[in-house]
Amino acid sequence: MVQDVSINQVSTSQSSCLFCFLEIFSSEGGIQSYARDILKAYLSLTATKNWPLQAEVLLLRDSPDCQNPFESKNLRFSYLKTHPAWLGRLKFAAKLLTCLLQKRPERVFCGHIKLAPLIKTLCQPLGIPYTILTYGKEVWEPLPLKYQIAMRDAESIWTISRYTRDSLRDSFAARTCELNNLNPDKFQIVPCSVDENTFTRGPKPVHLLEKYDLVGAKILITVARLRSHDSYKGVDVTIQALPEIAKSFPNVKYLVIGRGDDRPRLAKLAADLGVAQRVVFAGFVPTQNLAEHYRLADAYVMPSQEGFGIAYLEALACGVPVLAGDADGSADPLQDGKLGWRVPHRDSAAVAVACVEILRGEDRRCDRPWLREQTLAKYSFQSLCQSLQRIFQPSDSDRLML
Template identity: 35%
Template sequence: MKTGKLQIWVPELVAREGGIQSYSNEMLEAVVEILGPERVTVLSKSDNQAALRIFCGEKVEAHSLGHVPSGVRTLAFSELLLRKGLTEKPDLILSTHAHFSPVGKMLGLRARIPVAISAHGVEVWNLPRGRTRNGLLATDTILPVSEYTRDRLMSELGLPAERFEIIHNTFDAKIFSPGPARMKLRETYGLRPEDKLLLCVSRMEASEQYKGYRQIIQVMPSLIQKIPGLKFMVVGRGTDRKNMEGLAGRLGVREHVIFTGYVSSEELPDHYRLADAFAMPSKREGFGIVYLEAMGCGRRCLGGNKDAARDALRNGELGVLVDPDDLQDLEQGVLRLFKEPPPEPEKLHHLANQYFGRDVFRTKVRALLESFGLR
């Protein structure tokens, strides 16, 4: 017996790429598969309406406010959420961003509509007193993407564990799979057959000093001594690139550091395959989908032990965890990546899929929907 309607609120699905957007996509796909398109309504804040329609397909009711000037979009979107909530009275509202939590709270209080809100990382940590925080406090169920975020929210908001349901990020195991990298790519980046490649995939924003590529560059001089032919590649764009080029130059390792700039999502899997190992000793990761993608391609990962990389690398079961503030520890970690016998790519892929694959994600979403009476 199929019962219940669902509304899903997203910042955007089509317009930009990033962790929250990719999570929103996965969530939408999952709920449409579980409930069927007729029982799902999508409300998107910033997508282009026509693009969203194409993206969601004809059967899913989808509305967005991408055409509204950004200055008033938040207000207009709140009005849309309230209106749609009160008229449709869904059995569950699933918001993939915490910023919509104040509207969720209003609907919960007024119309008794249960709300579940995803919590990714920085956007919910250290929330000041205010509407978003109050909204989250009133939320039926918060959906952190990692134990790390859950634990932080538990202590910061003073909520018990049962108010949270962890739904880890997932990845597409068909796209991110082991295999040989295209030779052309090696040539493009001037890699010799004997070179060892360490990869990092990250935004490079000067304002966000937590991803950890800087620290890797800092230990490169020493690493090169121990791993001849080591190259470090950073995939991603941003304002910090200039600074990093300068840093690498000053340390005399400019030749050993490759900045690729923007790489499209189609080309990304081959970049993982090109690498021998992956490292992002970040300090403030809400989850770190890039670890999953790297492992999906069969590449061993290094992550920081102070954030949700612990979740993605399962406390060291799947990869190496280091103290991101301790350069020595970082260096030792990278050495381990190269000195220890590499894991079989297929096996690592299998494990990543077993813990974080789409099936796991869907099972979790299905159980969540069940607990709200949606079947």
């Protein structure tokens, strides 16, 4: 059994680390889901009797009233959301400095590039190494100088996909200053994972078919935020493809799961194209109810630009054929097209052609048991734990025996 010791009493000879995130409980999204999986995996690893590591987690925009299933003796959380926002940032910086001075963590994990300059500024004088977590669009474009410097000086950089890793390296290589020499050895790919016990195959739930008026329909589904600045998700492109898809499948309908300020624009687009009766806006669906919604789908369609795309994994684990963009991190969950269709993300004609192929069901990529099997072989939660084990393992390697 792991000795129940307060984190304030941890010996300086014992490894510990510090996680810093913008938020992981107060909003939904791929980054938040990934961060929660990291913490879940960390707890799974630290539950082993030979690895009693403890960590603190600082949350800039989460408040104490959030629902947090990870609070434990091995993960202690500080919720620093404060109004006005500038005061919260000040509290975050003060708490970070206090943790660095008092706990002397073995490493700091910076959960977003926006936090990197502060973490660099406080960690470097104390000789504490830090790792920056990167996901997608936030690092695909050339970064301002202060973020470049923080990247250069980080001990390591996590990326969730080959595409994000390569885009980040290319953006540095495109600059002309001396900071371009970003050591490729810094990069570690720590991919997303899927909960195989939650996202499972099954029949289409009759109560949901009836609720959304989908009985007898061929069903396309997207799960995405509907915020105006997230239009890259491709919901509008899929709506534009519906008239063409309907020529082959007159009973096609499109279920859009998510909420945000872009919904009125999308609804108007559907009306203008004469497909309003084919588009169903389901609104927000809690994570625990997502799997049964995926099971409604004949195809999961998101011609997007994703850093990775956790939703693709969830759909594939439910045995649902998938359509994604062809120039983003979705290459990883779709295993370079082996498990799904990849098309130009703003090309509604290409989306229509691919959707018709999927709905015909004649391709190997529509084999539902096979899709699930191939996905779990590479992206199970256990795979994530194994990736993190190699990163978090103490220097005295025989302390961790799984």
